[in-house]
Amino acid sequence: MADHPCPCGLPETYETCCGRFHAGTAAAPTAERLMRSRYCAFVRLDAGYLLRTWHPRTRPERVDLDPGMRWTGLEILETAGGSAFHSAGTVTFRASYRGGSLHEHSRFERVGGAWVYVDGDFLS
Template identity: 75%
Template structure:
C-alpha cells in the first residue's frame, strides 16, 4: 500500500503567510479571507487567492472572482499541496488603475504552474477575471 505524504502543518493566524510576504497569515492574506479588509492591489488579491487555494477557502475564491467569469461552483483537490509562490511580473493593478495583470509561478508537490492573471475592479474591489497558463 503506497504511503501518503504527511499533511503540512495547518495555517493559523500566527503562522507565516503562505503568500511569501514576511507577515503572519492573520495580518496578511487572512484578513482578506475573513472580510476584515479588501486587497488594495491586483498583486495583493493574487497573493490572497493563492493562500485561499493553500487553506482551501472556496468561498473566498468565488467571492474574489469576477461575476462575468466566475464558475457556478468550485471543487478543490484535497490532496493538492501548494508549496510556494513567486511573483514574476506585474503591470498596473495599483490604487490608480482599474485593471492589472500579475504573472506568477505557483509550486506544488510534484510540479509548478505559471500563469498571467488578469484583474479588474468591480464596485471598487479587485477581482480575478481570468488567466493564461504559460510554458
C-alpha cells in the same frame, strides 16, 4: 496558526496578511495582493473566497478544490497596473506544488471598487 508565516510568501502572519482579506475585514488593495490572497485561499481550501473574488462575468458556479494538493510556494514574476490608481492589472506568477508548478498570466479588474480575478493564460 496565528504565528505562522502567511502562505502567500510575504513576511507577515496569516492573520495580518491574507487572513483579513479571507475574513472580509479588509479588501486587497492591489491586484498583486489579491493574487497572493487567492493563492493562499487555494492553500487553505477556501472556495468561498475564491468565488467572492472572481469577476461575475467569468466566475464558475463552483470551485472544486483537491484536499490532496500540497501548494509549496508562490513567486510573483511580473505585475502591470493593478495599483490604487488603476482599474485593471495583470500578474504573472508561478505557483509551486508538490510535483510541479503552475505558471499563469492573470488579469484583474476592479468591480465596485474591489479587485477581482477575471481570467488567465497558462504559460509553459
